[in-house]
Amino acid sequence: MNQVIDDFESAIHPLWLKANLGDERAYAQVLALIAKRLRQFYARRLQGKPSEVEDLVQETLLALHLKRDTYDPGSPLSAWVFAIARYKLVDMWRKHGRQDALHDSIDELDESQMPLAQARDEGAGQDLETLLDGLPVAQKSAIWLTKVEGLSLQEASDKTGISVAALKVQVHRGLKQLAVLVAKQ
Numbered sequence: 001m002n003q004v005i006d007d008f009e010s011a012i013h014p015l016w017l018k019a020n021l022g023d024e025r026a027y028a029q030v031l032a033l034i035a036k037r038l039r040q041f042y043a044r045r046l047q048g049k050p051s052e053v054e055d056l057v058q059e060t061l062l063a064l065h066l067k068r069d070t071y072d073p074g075s076p077l078s079a080w081v082f083a084i085a086r087y088k089l090v091d092m093w094r095k096h097g098r099q100d101a102l103h104d105s106i107d108e109l110d111e112s113q114m115p116l117a118q119a120r121d122e123g124a125g126q127d128l129e130t131l132l133d134g135l136p137v138a139q140k141s142a143i144w145l146t147k148v149e150g151l152s153l154q155e156a157s158d159k160t161g162i163s164v165a166a167l168k169v170q171v172h173r174g175l176k177q178l179a180v181l182v183a184k185q
Contacts, residue, residue, distance in 0.1 A: 008037060009078045016077050020068065031061060034081055041085055052092060060088045134181050139174030142167050147175075 012030050019027035035057055042053040063084050071080050128148070132140045145156040146167070153164045160167070 008033075009076055012081075013077045016071070017073060020071075020073075031064075034064065035061060038081075038085055041082065042089065045089060056085075056088050056092060060085050063088065131178055131181055135174050135177055138162075139170045139177065142170035143174045143178070146171055 015030035
């Protein structure tokens with residue numbers, strides 16, 4: 001074990017043992033130390049999803065609380081904590097799908113990061129509406145509202161009465177189909 005892990009282990013292990021004997025102050029202290037380390041752990045792994053970090057920290061702390069009777073006092077507490085943290089991270093990746101982790105969303109880029117459009121010869125390009133007309137109505141509507149008008153998924157859902165999940169699917173399928181249409185050009 002390296003020195004950082006040793007220091008962490010030596011700080012949390014005695015507090016955890018006291019907490020399991022009913023010491024509420026020790027429990028609060030150990031949870032604060034673990035939460036701080038979990039934030040670092042998740043922040044390194046979720047650089048593109050900072051909003052997920054705190055959710056995962058809370059889910060992990062809850063799991064530690066609920067599963068505290070499964071901890072073997074003879075083994076390193078930090079190993080047990082990070083095993084649970086890794087399971088929570090894998091669960092999050094499964095929930096959101098690997099697609100999110102592999103691609104940067106163009107919606108998250110600022111103007112300076114956007115690729116510049118190349119000028120095309122007359123007739124070489126297609127009008128956006130013409131491209132969108134090649135899509136099913138639901139996909140066209142979902143893309144128009146979220147990508148052209150700039151509505152959030154929730155706003156588009158409120159406007160159309162279609163669930164956020166269904167809108168996500170329509171946008172994804174529509175963009176995939178648009179890529180096929182553009183490639184044919």
